[in-house]
Amino acid sequence: MTDVRNFIGLAERPSLDNIAVTQGPIPVPGPGEVLLRIRATSLNYHDYLVVAGFIPQPAGRIPMSDGAGEIAALGAGVEGWRVGDRVMGAFFPDWVDGPPTDANNGAISGETADGFAADHVVVPAYSLCAMPTGWSFAEAATLPCAGLTAWRALQVEGRLEAGATVLLPGSGGLSVFMLQIAKAIGIRTVMISSSDDKLARLKELGADHGINYRTVPDWAPAVRDLTGGRGVDLALDIGGQSTFARSVAACRMGGHLLVVGSTSNGAPELPLRDVVMRHIRIGGMAVGSVAHLADLARFVEAHAIRPVIDRDFPLAELGAAFRHQLSGAHMGKITVSL
Ligand SMILES: NC(=O)c1ccc[n+]([C@@H]2O[C@H](COP(=O)([O-])OP(=O)(O)OC[C@H]3O[C@@H](n4cnc5c(N)ncnc54)[C@H](OP(=O)(O)O)[C@@H]3O)[C@@H](O)[C@H]2O)c1
Structure with missing residues:
Protein backbone atom coordinates (compact mmCIF):
# COMPACT_ATOMS: atom_id res chain seq x y z
CA MET A 1 0.00 0.00 0.00
CA THR A 2 1.33 3.47 -0.91
CA ASP A 3 0.89 6.26 1.63
CA VAL A 4 -0.80 8.55 -0.90
CA ARG A 5 -4.53 8.71 -1.49
CA ASN A 6 -6.59 10.08 -4.38
CA PHE A 7 -9.52 12.24 -3.43
CA ILE A 8 -11.79 15.10 -4.50
CA GLY A 9 -11.88 18.19 -2.29
CA LEU A 10 -14.33 21.05 -2.87
CA ALA A 11 -12.91 24.12 -4.60
CA GLU A 12 -13.17 27.60 -3.04
CA ARG A 13 -16.19 28.22 -5.30
CA PRO A 14 -17.46 24.73 -6.09
CA SER A 15 -19.21 23.94 -9.35
CA LEU A 16 -19.50 20.97 -11.71
CA ASP A 17 -16.72 22.58 -13.79
CA ASN A 18 -14.02 22.50 -11.12
CA ILE A 19 -14.23 18.99 -9.67
CA ALA A 20 -10.74 17.49 -9.79
CA VAL A 21 -8.98 14.48 -8.29
CA THR A 22 -6.01 15.42 -6.16
CA GLN A 23 -3.50 13.57 -3.95
CA GLY A 24 -2.66 13.73 -0.27
CA PRO A 25 -1.43 11.56 2.59
CA ILE A 26 -3.52 8.58 3.64
CA PRO A 27 -5.01 9.40 7.04
CA VAL A 28 -4.20 7.23 10.05
CA PRO A 29 -7.08 5.84 12.12
CA GLY A 30 -7.14 6.99 15.75
CA PRO A 31 -8.66 5.09 18.68
CA GLY A 32 -12.11 3.74 17.77
CA GLU A 33 -11.60 4.59 14.09
CA VAL A 34 -11.14 2.52 10.94
CA LEU A 35 -9.28 3.17 7.68
CA LEU A 36 -11.40 2.18 4.68
CA ARG A 37 -10.25 1.45 1.13
CA ILE A 38 -13.28 2.95 -0.63
CA ARG A 39 -14.23 1.13 -3.84
CA ALA A 40 -17.49 2.88 -4.79
CA THR A 41 -19.78 5.78 -4.05
CA SER A 42 -23.14 6.71 -5.58
CA LEU A 43 -24.81 9.96 -6.54
CA ASN A 44 -27.63 11.53 -4.58
CA TYR A 45 -29.33 14.86 -5.26
CA HIS A 46 -27.97 16.06 -1.91
CA ASP A 47 -24.42 15.44 -3.16
CA TYR A 48 -25.14 17.58 -6.21
CA LEU A 49 -26.26 20.44 -3.95
CA VAL A 50 -22.90 20.19 -2.15
CA VAL A 51 -20.59 19.84 -5.19
CA ALA A 52 -22.40 22.65 -7.02
CA GLY A 53 -22.06 24.98 -4.01
CA PHE A 54 -25.76 25.21 -3.07
CA ILE A 55 -25.01 23.83 0.41
CA PRO A 56 -21.82 25.85 1.10
CA GLN A 57 -18.98 23.98 2.77
CA PRO A 58 -15.35 24.89 3.45
CA ALA A 59 -12.86 24.45 0.59
CA GLY A 60 -11.25 21.01 0.69
CA ARG A 61 -14.31 19.22 2.06
CA ILE A 62 -14.54 15.71 0.55
CA PRO A 63 -18.04 15.29 -0.91
CA MET A 64 -20.31 12.23 -1.40
CA SER A 65 -22.37 10.69 1.39
CA ASP A 66 -22.40 7.11 0.09
CA GLY A 67 -19.39 4.82 0.40
CA ALA A 68 -18.61 1.11 0.22
CA GLY A 69 -15.24 -0.57 0.52
CA GLU A 70 -12.97 -2.79 2.59
CA ILE A 71 -11.44 -2.21 5.98
CA ALA A 72 -7.73 -1.49 5.43
CA ALA A 73 -6.62 -0.87 9.05
CA LEU A 74 -8.10 -0.73 12.53
CA GLY A 75 -7.40 1.96 15.11
CA ALA A 76 -6.71 1.12 18.74
CA GLY A 77 -9.57 -0.49 20.64
CA VAL A 78 -11.76 -1.34 17.63
CA GLU A 79 -13.63 -4.59 18.17
CA GLY A 80 -16.06 -6.51 15.99
CA TRP A 81 -14.39 -5.68 12.65
CA ARG A 82 -11.43 -7.22 10.81
CA VAL A 83 -9.14 -6.00 8.06
CA GLY A 84 -10.73 -7.01 4.74
CA ASP A 85 -14.36 -6.81 5.94
CA ARG A 86 -16.66 -5.38 3.22
CA VAL A 87 -18.60 -2.48 4.70
CA MET A 88 -20.77 0.57 4.00
CA GLY A 89 -20.34 4.01 5.56
CA ALA A 90 -23.19 6.10 6.96
CA PHE A 91 -24.92 9.33 5.87
CA PHE A 92 -25.13 10.34 9.57
CA PRO A 93 -22.00 8.66 10.99
CA ASP A 94 -22.94 9.49 14.61
CA TRP A 95 -26.56 8.32 14.37
CA VAL A 96 -26.05 4.75 15.47
CA ASP A 97 -29.50 3.91 16.86
CA GLY A 98 -32.63 5.38 18.43
CA PRO A 99 -34.39 8.60 17.38
CA PRO A 100 -32.67 11.49 15.56
CA THR A 101 -31.15 14.12 17.87
CA ASP A 102 -29.32 17.40 17.30
CA ALA A 103 -26.14 15.63 18.41
CA ASN A 104 -26.38 12.49 16.28
CA ASN A 105 -27.53 14.38 13.15
CA GLY A 106 -24.75 17.00 13.34
CA ALA A 107 -22.20 15.15 11.24
CA ILE A 108 -23.32 14.49 7.64
CA SER A 109 -20.90 12.56 5.42
CA GLY A 110 -19.94 14.63 2.40
CA GLU A 111 -21.45 17.79 3.86
CA THR A 112 -20.51 18.82 7.41
CA ALA A 113 -17.95 15.98 7.58
CA ASP A 114 -15.68 14.52 4.92
CA GLY A 115 -17.41 11.99 2.69
CA PHE A 116 -16.43 9.17 0.36
CA ALA A 117 -15.02 10.75 -2.82
CA ALA A 118 -11.63 9.38 -1.76
CA ASP A 119 -9.95 6.00 -2.15
CA HIS A 120 -9.00 6.01 1.54
CA VAL A 121 -11.05 7.54 4.39
CA VAL A 122 -11.05 7.29 8.17
CA VAL A 123 -14.43 6.86 9.88
CA PRO A 124 -15.66 5.90 13.34
CA ALA A 125 -15.99 2.11 13.65
CA TYR A 126 -19.49 2.53 15.09
CA SER A 127 -20.70 4.11 11.82
CA LEU A 128 -20.08 0.97 9.76
CA CYS A 129 -22.50 -1.66 8.50
CA ALA A 130 -21.59 -4.93 6.77
CA MET A 131 -22.43 -5.08 3.05
CA PRO A 132 -25.14 -7.53 1.95
CA THR A 133 -23.53 -10.87 1.09
CA GLY A 134 -22.53 -11.28 -2.55
CA TRP A 135 -23.08 -7.65 -3.48
CA SER A 136 -20.60 -5.63 -5.53
CA PHE A 137 -19.16 -2.46 -4.00
CA ALA A 138 -21.14 -0.36 -6.50
CA GLU A 139 -24.36 -2.07 -5.44
CA ALA A 140 -23.57 -1.59 -1.75
CA ALA A 141 -22.79 2.11 -2.33
CA THR A 142 -26.43 2.68 -3.29
CA LEU A 143 -27.81 1.65 0.11
CA PRO A 144 -26.64 4.17 2.76
CA CYS A 145 -28.65 7.15 1.41
CA ALA A 146 -31.28 6.26 -1.22
CA MET A 285 -37.50 12.86 7.18
CA ALA A 286 -33.83 12.47 6.29
CA VAL A 287 -32.17 9.12 5.64
CA GLY A 288 -31.81 7.00 8.84
CA SER A 289 -29.54 5.47 11.46
CA VAL A 290 -26.84 2.80 11.23
CA ALA A 291 -29.29 0.39 12.90
CA HIS A 292 -31.87 1.10 10.17
CA LEU A 293 -29.19 0.41 7.56
CA ALA A 294 -28.44 -2.96 9.16
CA ASP A 295 -32.20 -3.77 9.11
CA LEU A 296 -32.31 -2.82 5.42
CA ALA A 297 -29.25 -4.97 4.60
CA ARG A 298 -31.01 -7.99 6.17
CA PHE A 299 -34.23 -7.16 4.29
CA VAL A 300 -32.63 -6.92 0.82
CA GLU A 301 -30.76 -10.18 1.42
CA ALA A 302 -33.94 -11.97 2.54
CA HIS A 303 -35.94 -10.68 -0.45
CA ALA A 304 -33.14 -11.01 -3.03
CA ILE A 305 -33.48 -7.33 -3.99
CA ARG A 306 -30.60 -5.95 -6.08
CA PRO A 307 -30.27 -2.21 -6.84
CA VAL A 308 -31.03 -0.87 -10.31
CA ILE A 309 -27.78 0.78 -11.46
CA ASP A 310 -28.12 3.01 -14.50
CA ARG A 311 -24.44 3.71 -15.14
CA ASP A 312 -21.03 3.64 -13.42
CA PHE A 313 -18.39 6.37 -13.81
CA PRO A 314 -14.72 6.62 -12.72
CA LEU A 315 -13.96 9.11 -9.93
CA ALA A 316 -12.21 11.48 -12.36
CA GLU A 317 -15.56 11.85 -14.20
CA LEU A 318 -17.65 12.81 -11.17
CA GLY A 319 -18.71 16.08 -12.83
CA ALA A 320 -19.92 14.18 -15.91
CA ALA A 321 -21.75 11.75 -13.63
CA PHE A 322 -23.67 14.64 -12.04
CA ARG A 323 -24.46 16.06 -15.47
CA HIS A 324 -25.89 12.68 -16.41
CA GLN A 325 -28.05 12.78 -13.27
CA LEU A 326 -29.23 16.34 -13.98
CA SER A 327 -30.14 15.40 -17.57
CA GLY A 328 -32.86 13.14 -16.14
CA ALA A 329 -31.87 10.41 -18.62
CA HIS A 330 -31.11 7.95 -15.83
CA MET A 331 -33.30 5.42 -14.09
CA GLY A 332 -32.30 4.17 -10.65
CA LYS A 333 -28.82 4.82 -9.29
CA ILE A 334 -25.65 6.30 -10.79
CA THR A 335 -22.48 4.95 -9.20
CA VAL A 336 -18.80 5.92 -9.19
CA SER A 337 -16.01 3.36 -8.85
CA LEU A 338 -12.67 4.13 -7.21
N1 LIG B 1 -34.66 13.24 2.84
C1 LIG B 1 -33.97 12.18 2.47
O1 LIG B 1 -33.62 11.37 3.31
C2 LIG B 1 -33.65 11.96 1.03
C3 LIG B 1 -32.86 10.88 0.63
C4 LIG B 1 -32.64 10.65 -0.73
C5 LIG B 1 -33.20 11.53 -1.65
N2 LIG B 1 -33.92 12.61 -1.21
C6 LIG B 1 -34.52 13.56 -2.16
O2 LIG B 1 -35.33 12.85 -3.06
C7 LIG B 1 -35.27 13.48 -4.32
C8 LIG B 1 -34.86 12.43 -5.35
O3 LIG B 1 -33.55 12.00 -5.05
P1 LIG B 1 -32.82 10.94 -5.97
O4 LIG B 1 -31.46 10.74 -5.39
O5 LIG B 1 -33.69 9.77 -6.21
O6 LIG B 1 -32.67 11.80 -7.30
P2 LIG B 1 -32.55 11.36 -8.78
O7 LIG B 1 -32.00 9.97 -8.91
O8 LIG B 1 -31.86 12.46 -9.50
O9 LIG B 1 -34.07 11.28 -9.28
C9 LIG B 1 -34.83 12.43 -9.42
C10 LIG B 1 -36.07 12.05 -10.21
O10 LIG B 1 -37.13 12.88 -9.75
C11 LIG B 1 -38.13 12.90 -10.73
N3 LIG B 1 -38.72 14.23 -10.74
C12 LIG B 1 -38.11 15.42 -10.96
N4 LIG B 1 -39.03 16.40 -10.91
C13 LIG B 1 -40.21 15.80 -10.65
C14 LIG B 1 -41.54 16.28 -10.50
N5 LIG B 1 -41.84 17.56 -10.61
N6 LIG B 1 -42.51 15.39 -10.23
C15 LIG B 1 -42.23 14.08 -10.11
N7 LIG B 1 -40.99 13.56 -10.26
C16 LIG B 1 -40.01 14.43 -10.52
C17 LIG B 1 -37.45 12.54 -12.06
O11 LIG B 1 -38.04 11.32 -12.54
P3 LIG B 1 -38.49 11.11 -14.05
O12 LIG B 1 -37.25 11.26 -14.88
O13 LIG B 1 -39.04 9.73 -14.07
O14 LIG B 1 -39.52 12.14 -14.36
C18 LIG B 1 -36.00 12.30 -11.68
O15 LIG B 1 -35.42 11.22 -12.34
C19 LIG B 1 -34.30 14.64 -4.19
O16 LIG B 1 -35.05 15.82 -3.91
C20 LIG B 1 -33.48 14.28 -2.99
O17 LIG B 1 -32.92 15.38 -2.33
C21 LIG B 1 -34.15 12.83 0.10
Whole structure:
Protein backbone atom coordinates (compact mmCIF):
# COMPACT_ATOMS: atom_id res chain seq x y z
CA MET A 1 0.00 0.00 0.00
CA THR A 2 1.33 3.47 -0.91
CA ASP A 3 0.89 6.26 1.63
CA VAL A 4 -0.80 8.55 -0.90
CA ARG A 5 -4.53 8.71 -1.49
CA ASN A 6 -6.59 10.08 -4.38
CA PHE A 7 -9.52 12.24 -3.43
CA ILE A 8 -11.79 15.10 -4.50
CA GLY A 9 -11.88 18.19 -2.29
CA LEU A 10 -14.33 21.05 -2.87
CA ALA A 11 -12.91 24.12 -4.60
CA GLU A 12 -13.17 27.60 -3.04
CA ARG A 13 -16.19 28.22 -5.30
CA PRO A 14 -17.46 24.73 -6.09
CA SER A 15 -19.21 23.94 -9.35
CA LEU A 16 -19.50 20.97 -11.71
CA ASP A 17 -16.72 22.58 -13.79
CA ASN A 18 -14.02 22.50 -11.12
CA ILE A 19 -14.23 18.99 -9.67
CA ALA A 20 -10.74 17.49 -9.79
CA VAL A 21 -8.98 14.48 -8.29
CA THR A 22 -6.01 15.42 -6.16
CA GLN A 23 -3.50 13.57 -3.95
CA GLY A 24 -2.66 13.73 -0.27
CA PRO A 25 -1.43 11.56 2.59
CA ILE A 26 -3.52 8.58 3.64
CA PRO A 27 -5.01 9.40 7.04
CA VAL A 28 -4.20 7.23 10.05
CA PRO A 29 -7.08 5.84 12.12
CA GLY A 30 -7.14 6.99 15.75
CA PRO A 31 -8.66 5.09 18.68
CA GLY A 32 -12.11 3.74 17.77
CA GLU A 33 -11.60 4.59 14.09
CA VAL A 34 -11.14 2.52 10.94
CA LEU A 35 -9.28 3.17 7.68
CA LEU A 36 -11.40 2.18 4.68
CA ARG A 37 -10.25 1.45 1.13
CA ILE A 38 -13.28 2.95 -0.63
CA ARG A 39 -14.23 1.13 -3.84
CA ALA A 40 -17.49 2.88 -4.79
CA THR A 41 -19.78 5.78 -4.05
CA SER A 42 -23.14 6.71 -5.58
CA LEU A 43 -24.81 9.96 -6.54
CA ASN A 44 -27.63 11.53 -4.58
CA TYR A 45 -29.33 14.86 -5.26
CA HIS A 46 -27.97 16.06 -1.91
CA ASP A 47 -24.42 15.44 -3.16
CA TYR A 48 -25.14 17.58 -6.21
CA LEU A 49 -26.26 20.44 -3.95
CA VAL A 50 -22.90 20.19 -2.15
CA VAL A 51 -20.59 19.84 -5.19
CA ALA A 52 -22.40 22.65 -7.02
CA GLY A 53 -22.06 24.98 -4.01
CA PHE A 54 -25.76 25.21 -3.07
CA ILE A 55 -25.01 23.83 0.41
CA PRO A 56 -21.82 25.85 1.10
CA GLN A 57 -18.98 23.98 2.77
CA PRO A 58 -15.35 24.89 3.45
CA ALA A 59 -12.86 24.45 0.59
CA GLY A 60 -11.25 21.01 0.69
CA ARG A 61 -14.31 19.22 2.06
CA ILE A 62 -14.54 15.71 0.55
CA PRO A 63 -18.04 15.29 -0.91
CA MET A 64 -20.31 12.23 -1.40
CA SER A 65 -22.37 10.69 1.39
CA ASP A 66 -22.40 7.11 0.09
CA GLY A 67 -19.39 4.82 0.40
CA ALA A 68 -18.61 1.11 0.22
CA GLY A 69 -15.24 -0.57 0.52
CA GLU A 70 -12.97 -2.79 2.59
CA ILE A 71 -11.44 -2.21 5.98
CA ALA A 72 -7.73 -1.49 5.43
CA ALA A 73 -6.62 -0.87 9.05
CA LEU A 74 -8.10 -0.73 12.53
CA GLY A 75 -7.40 1.96 15.11
CA ALA A 76 -6.71 1.12 18.74
CA GLY A 77 -9.57 -0.49 20.64
CA VAL A 78 -11.76 -1.34 17.63
CA GLU A 79 -13.63 -4.59 18.17
CA GLY A 80 -16.06 -6.51 15.99
CA TRP A 81 -14.39 -5.68 12.65
CA ARG A 82 -11.43 -7.22 10.81
CA VAL A 83 -9.14 -6.00 8.06
CA GLY A 84 -10.73 -7.01 4.74
CA ASP A 85 -14.36 -6.81 5.94
CA ARG A 86 -16.66 -5.38 3.22
CA VAL A 87 -18.60 -2.48 4.70
CA MET A 88 -20.77 0.57 4.00
CA GLY A 89 -20.34 4.01 5.56
CA ALA A 90 -23.19 6.10 6.96
CA PHE A 91 -24.92 9.33 5.87
CA PHE A 92 -25.13 10.34 9.57
CA PRO A 93 -22.00 8.66 10.99
CA ASP A 94 -22.94 9.49 14.61
CA TRP A 95 -26.56 8.32 14.37
CA VAL A 96 -26.05 4.75 15.47
CA ASP A 97 -29.50 3.91 16.86
CA GLY A 98 -32.63 5.38 18.43
CA PRO A 99 -34.39 8.60 17.38
CA PRO A 100 -32.67 11.49 15.56
CA THR A 101 -31.15 14.12 17.87
CA ASP A 102 -29.32 17.40 17.30
CA ALA A 103 -26.14 15.63 18.41
CA ASN A 104 -26.38 12.49 16.28
CA ASN A 105 -27.53 14.38 13.15
CA GLY A 106 -24.75 17.00 13.34
CA ALA A 107 -22.20 15.15 11.24
CA ILE A 108 -23.32 14.49 7.64
CA SER A 109 -20.90 12.56 5.42
CA GLY A 110 -19.94 14.63 2.40
CA GLU A 111 -21.45 17.79 3.86
CA THR A 112 -20.51 18.82 7.41
CA ALA A 113 -17.95 15.98 7.58
CA ASP A 114 -15.68 14.52 4.92
CA GLY A 115 -17.41 11.99 2.69
CA PHE A 116 -16.43 9.17 0.36
CA ALA A 117 -15.02 10.75 -2.82
CA ALA A 118 -11.63 9.38 -1.76
CA ASP A 119 -9.95 6.00 -2.15
CA HIS A 120 -9.00 6.01 1.54
CA VAL A 121 -11.05 7.54 4.39
CA VAL A 122 -11.05 7.29 8.17
CA VAL A 123 -14.43 6.86 9.88
CA PRO A 124 -15.66 5.90 13.34
CA ALA A 125 -15.99 2.11 13.65
CA TYR A 126 -19.49 2.53 15.09
CA SER A 127 -20.70 4.11 11.82
CA LEU A 128 -20.08 0.97 9.76
CA CYS A 129 -22.50 -1.66 8.50
CA ALA A 130 -21.59 -4.93 6.77
CA MET A 131 -22.43 -5.08 3.05
CA PRO A 132 -25.14 -7.53 1.95
CA THR A 133 -23.53 -10.87 1.09
CA GLY A 134 -22.53 -11.28 -2.55
CA TRP A 135 -23.08 -7.65 -3.48
CA SER A 136 -20.60 -5.63 -5.53
CA PHE A 137 -19.16 -2.46 -4.00
CA ALA A 138 -21.14 -0.36 -6.50
CA GLU A 139 -24.36 -2.07 -5.44
CA ALA A 140 -23.57 -1.59 -1.75
CA ALA A 141 -22.79 2.11 -2.33
CA THR A 142 -26.43 2.68 -3.29
CA LEU A 143 -27.81 1.65 0.11
CA PRO A 144 -26.64 4.17 2.76
CA CYS A 145 -28.65 7.15 1.41
CA ALA A 146 -31.28 6.26 -1.22
CA GLY A 147 -31.87 2.65 -0.14
CA LEU A 148 -32.06 3.57 3.52
CA THR A 149 -34.40 6.52 2.90
CA ALA A 150 -36.71 4.24 0.91
CA TRP A 151 -36.68 1.64 3.68
CA ARG A 152 -37.30 4.11 6.48
CA ALA A 153 -40.06 5.92 4.56
CA LEU A 154 -42.03 2.72 4.00
CA GLN A 155 -41.23 0.67 7.09
CA VAL A 156 -40.27 3.01 9.92
CA GLU A 157 -42.15 6.25 9.22
CA GLY A 158 -44.90 4.87 6.96
CA ARG A 159 -45.32 1.55 8.83
CA LEU A 160 -47.06 0.26 5.70
CA GLU A 161 -48.19 -3.32 5.36
CA ALA A 162 -49.24 -5.52 2.46
CA GLY A 163 -52.26 -4.08 0.65
CA ALA A 164 -51.41 -0.43 1.38
CA THR A 165 -50.97 2.00 -1.52
CA VAL A 166 -48.12 4.44 -2.07
CA LEU A 167 -47.47 7.27 -4.56
CA LEU A 168 -43.87 7.44 -5.78
CA PRO A 169 -42.55 10.41 -7.80
CA GLY A 170 -40.14 9.84 -10.67
CA SER A 171 -37.75 7.08 -11.57
CA GLY A 172 -34.61 8.18 -9.72
CA GLY A 173 -32.58 6.33 -7.13
CA LEU A 174 -34.97 6.86 -4.24
CA SER A 175 -38.25 6.04 -5.99
CA VAL A 176 -36.91 2.91 -7.69
CA PHE A 177 -35.68 1.58 -4.33
CA MET A 178 -39.10 2.36 -2.83
CA LEU A 179 -40.76 0.45 -5.66
CA GLN A 180 -38.55 -2.60 -5.06
CA ILE A 181 -39.10 -2.60 -1.29
CA ALA A 182 -42.84 -1.94 -1.68
CA LYS A 183 -43.19 -4.87 -4.08
CA ALA A 184 -41.38 -7.18 -1.65
CA ILE A 185 -43.81 -6.16 1.13
CA GLY A 186 -46.94 -6.34 -1.06
CA ILE A 187 -47.60 -2.59 -1.12
CA ARG A 188 -49.34 -1.32 -4.27
CA THR A 189 -47.54 1.46 -6.13
CA VAL A 190 -48.66 4.37 -8.28
CA MET A 191 -45.66 5.98 -9.99
CA ILE A 192 -45.47 9.28 -11.84
CA SER A 193 -42.71 10.00 -14.35
CA SER A 194 -41.90 12.42 -17.17
CA SER A 195 -41.37 9.57 -19.61
CA ASP A 196 -43.61 6.80 -20.99
CA ASP A 197 -40.52 4.72 -21.67
CA LYS A 198 -39.47 4.94 -18.02
CA LEU A 199 -43.02 4.15 -16.91
CA ALA A 200 -42.90 0.99 -19.02
CA ARG A 201 -39.62 -0.02 -17.37
CA LEU A 202 -41.05 0.76 -13.91
CA LYS A 203 -43.96 -1.57 -14.67
CA GLU A 204 -41.46 -4.29 -15.62
CA LEU A 205 -39.96 -3.76 -12.15
CA GLY A 206 -43.39 -4.28 -10.61
CA ALA A 207 -45.11 -0.87 -10.52
CA ASP A 208 -48.89 -1.37 -10.47
CA HIS A 209 -49.78 1.94 -12.15
CA GLY A 210 -47.94 4.72 -13.97
CA ILE A 211 -48.94 8.27 -14.88
CA ASN A 212 -46.93 10.62 -17.10
CA TYR A 213 -46.79 13.92 -15.18
CA ARG A 214 -45.91 15.81 -18.37
CA THR A 215 -48.92 14.67 -20.38
CA VAL A 216 -51.17 14.57 -17.28
CA PRO A 217 -49.97 17.63 -15.33
CA ASP A 218 -53.00 17.53 -13.01
CA TRP A 219 -52.29 13.93 -11.97
CA ALA A 220 -53.89 13.85 -8.49
CA PRO A 221 -57.41 12.96 -9.75
CA ALA A 222 -55.86 10.18 -11.86
CA VAL A 223 -54.11 8.78 -8.75
CA ARG A 224 -57.42 8.82 -6.88
CA ASP A 225 -59.18 7.07 -9.80
CA LEU A 226 -56.53 4.35 -9.78
CA THR A 227 -57.17 3.76 -6.07
CA GLY A 228 -60.95 3.42 -6.41
CA GLY A 229 -61.49 7.11 -5.61
CA ARG A 230 -59.94 6.74 -2.15
CA GLY A 231 -56.40 8.11 -2.58
CA VAL A 232 -53.08 6.61 -1.46
CA ASP A 233 -52.13 5.75 2.12
CA LEU A 234 -48.73 7.40 1.71
CA ALA A 235 -47.37 9.86 -0.82
CA LEU A 236 -43.70 10.70 -1.10
CA ASP A 237 -42.99 14.28 -2.16
CA ILE A 238 -39.75 15.25 -3.92
CA GLY A 239 -41.04 17.88 -6.30
CA GLY A 240 -41.64 20.70 -3.82
CA GLN A 241 -43.52 23.60 -5.35
CA SER A 242 -44.46 21.66 -8.48
CA THR A 243 -45.94 18.65 -6.69
CA PHE A 244 -46.80 19.39 -3.05
CA ALA A 245 -50.49 20.37 -3.38
CA ARG A 246 -51.08 17.50 -5.83
CA SER A 247 -49.38 15.02 -3.51
CA VAL A 248 -51.70 16.17 -0.69
CA ALA A 249 -54.72 15.82 -3.01
CA ALA A 250 -53.61 12.31 -3.99
CA CYS A 251 -53.64 11.12 -0.33
CA ARG A 252 -56.65 9.37 1.15
CA MET A 253 -58.63 10.93 4.01
CA GLY A 254 -56.24 10.72 7.00
CA GLY A 255 -53.35 9.81 4.67
CA HIS A 256 -49.67 10.50 5.15
CA LEU A 257 -47.43 12.80 3.12
CA LEU A 258 -43.69 12.35 3.58
CA VAL A 259 -41.54 15.25 2.42
CA VAL A 260 -37.97 14.20 1.65
CA GLY A 261 -36.65 17.01 -0.51
CA SER A 262 -37.26 19.12 -3.53
CA THR A 263 -35.94 18.84 -7.05
CA SER A 264 -37.70 22.12 -7.98
CA ASN A 265 -36.73 25.56 -6.75
CA GLY A 266 -38.84 27.23 -4.13
CA ALA A 267 -40.73 26.10 -1.06
CA PRO A 268 -44.29 24.92 -1.68
CA GLU A 269 -47.41 26.69 -0.41
CA LEU A 270 -49.44 24.73 2.14
CA PRO A 271 -52.87 23.72 0.77
CA LEU A 272 -54.31 24.51 4.17
CA ARG A 273 -57.96 23.51 3.72
CA ASP A 274 -57.13 20.20 2.08
CA VAL A 275 -54.57 19.33 4.76
CA VAL A 276 -56.83 20.29 7.67
CA MET A 277 -60.22 19.06 6.48
CA ARG A 278 -58.84 15.75 5.19
CA HIS A 279 -56.66 15.15 8.28
CA ILE A 280 -53.46 14.76 6.25
CA ARG A 281 -50.38 13.94 8.31
CA ILE A 282 -47.33 15.73 6.87
CA GLY A 283 -43.85 14.81 8.04
CA GLY A 284 -40.28 15.38 6.98
CA MET A 285 -37.50 12.86 7.18
CA ALA A 286 -33.83 12.47 6.29
CA VAL A 287 -32.17 9.12 5.64
CA GLY A 288 -31.81 7.00 8.84
CA SER A 289 -29.54 5.47 11.46
CA VAL A 290 -26.84 2.80 11.23
CA ALA A 291 -29.29 0.39 12.90
CA HIS A 292 -31.87 1.10 10.17
CA LEU A 293 -29.19 0.41 7.56
CA ALA A 294 -28.44 -2.96 9.16
CA ASP A 295 -32.20 -3.77 9.11
CA LEU A 296 -32.31 -2.82 5.42
CA ALA A 297 -29.25 -4.97 4.60
CA ARG A 298 -31.01 -7.99 6.17
CA PHE A 299 -34.23 -7.16 4.29
CA VAL A 300 -32.63 -6.92 0.82
CA GLU A 301 -30.76 -10.18 1.42
CA ALA A 302 -33.94 -11.97 2.54
CA HIS A 303 -35.94 -10.68 -0.45
CA ALA A 304 -33.14 -11.01 -3.03
CA ILE A 305 -33.48 -7.33 -3.99
CA ARG A 306 -30.60 -5.95 -6.08
CA PRO A 307 -30.27 -2.21 -6.84
CA VAL A 308 -31.03 -0.87 -10.31
CA ILE A 309 -27.78 0.78 -11.46
CA ASP A 310 -28.12 3.01 -14.50
CA ARG A 311 -24.44 3.71 -15.14
CA ASP A 312 -21.03 3.64 -13.42
CA PHE A 313 -18.39 6.37 -13.81
CA PRO A 314 -14.72 6.62 -12.72
CA LEU A 315 -13.96 9.11 -9.93
CA ALA A 316 -12.21 11.48 -12.36
CA GLU A 317 -15.56 11.85 -14.20
CA LEU A 318 -17.65 12.81 -11.17
CA GLY A 319 -18.71 16.08 -12.83
CA ALA A 320 -19.92 14.18 -15.91
CA ALA A 321 -21.75 11.75 -13.63
CA PHE A 322 -23.67 14.64 -12.04
CA ARG A 323 -24.46 16.06 -15.47
CA HIS A 324 -25.89 12.68 -16.41
CA GLN A 325 -28.05 12.78 -13.27
CA LEU A 326 -29.23 16.34 -13.98
CA SER A 327 -30.14 15.40 -17.57
CA GLY A 328 -32.86 13.14 -16.14
CA ALA A 329 -31.87 10.41 -18.62
CA HIS A 330 -31.11 7.95 -15.83
CA MET A 331 -33.30 5.42 -14.09
CA GLY A 332 -32.30 4.17 -10.65
CA LYS A 333 -28.82 4.82 -9.29
CA ILE A 334 -25.65 6.30 -10.79
CA THR A 335 -22.48 4.95 -9.20
CA VAL A 336 -18.80 5.92 -9.19
CA SER A 337 -16.01 3.36 -8.85
CA LEU A 338 -12.67 4.13 -7.21
N1 LIG B 1 -34.66 13.24 2.84
C1 LIG B 1 -33.97 12.18 2.47
O1 LIG B 1 -33.62 11.37 3.31
C2 LIG B 1 -33.65 11.96 1.03
C3 LIG B 1 -32.86 10.88 0.63
C4 LIG B 1 -32.64 10.65 -0.73
C5 LIG B 1 -33.20 11.53 -1.65
N2 LIG B 1 -33.92 12.61 -1.21
C6 LIG B 1 -34.52 13.56 -2.16
O2 LIG B 1 -35.33 12.85 -3.06
C7 LIG B 1 -35.27 13.48 -4.32
C8 LIG B 1 -34.86 12.43 -5.35
O3 LIG B 1 -33.55 12.00 -5.05
P1 LIG B 1 -32.82 10.94 -5.97
O4 LIG B 1 -31.46 10.74 -5.39
O5 LIG B 1 -33.69 9.77 -6.21
O6 LIG B 1 -32.67 11.80 -7.30
P2 LIG B 1 -32.55 11.36 -8.78
O7 LIG B 1 -32.00 9.97 -8.91
O8 LIG B 1 -31.86 12.46 -9.50
O9 LIG B 1 -34.07 11.28 -9.28
C9 LIG B 1 -34.83 12.43 -9.42
C10 LIG B 1 -36.07 12.05 -10.21
O10 LIG B 1 -37.13 12.88 -9.75
C11 LIG B 1 -38.13 12.90 -10.73
N3 LIG B 1 -38.72 14.23 -10.74
C12 LIG B 1 -38.11 15.42 -10.96
N4 LIG B 1 -39.03 16.40 -10.91
C13 LIG B 1 -40.21 15.80 -10.65
C14 LIG B 1 -41.54 16.28 -10.50
N5 LIG B 1 -41.84 17.56 -10.61
N6 LIG B 1 -42.51 15.39 -10.23
C15 LIG B 1 -42.23 14.08 -10.11
N7 LIG B 1 -40.99 13.56 -10.26
C16 LIG B 1 -40.01 14.43 -10.52
C17 LIG B 1 -37.45 12.54 -12.06
O11 LIG B 1 -38.04 11.32 -12.54
P3 LIG B 1 -38.49 11.11 -14.05
O12 LIG B 1 -37.25 11.26 -14.88
O13 LIG B 1 -39.04 9.73 -14.07
O14 LIG B 1 -39.52 12.14 -14.36
C18 LIG B 1 -36.00 12.30 -11.68
O15 LIG B 1 -35.42 11.22 -12.34
C19 LIG B 1 -34.30 14.64 -4.19
O16 LIG B 1 -35.05 15.82 -3.91
C20 LIG B 1 -33.48 14.28 -2.99
O17 LIG B 1 -32.92 15.38 -2.33
C21 LIG B 1 -34.15 12.83 0.10
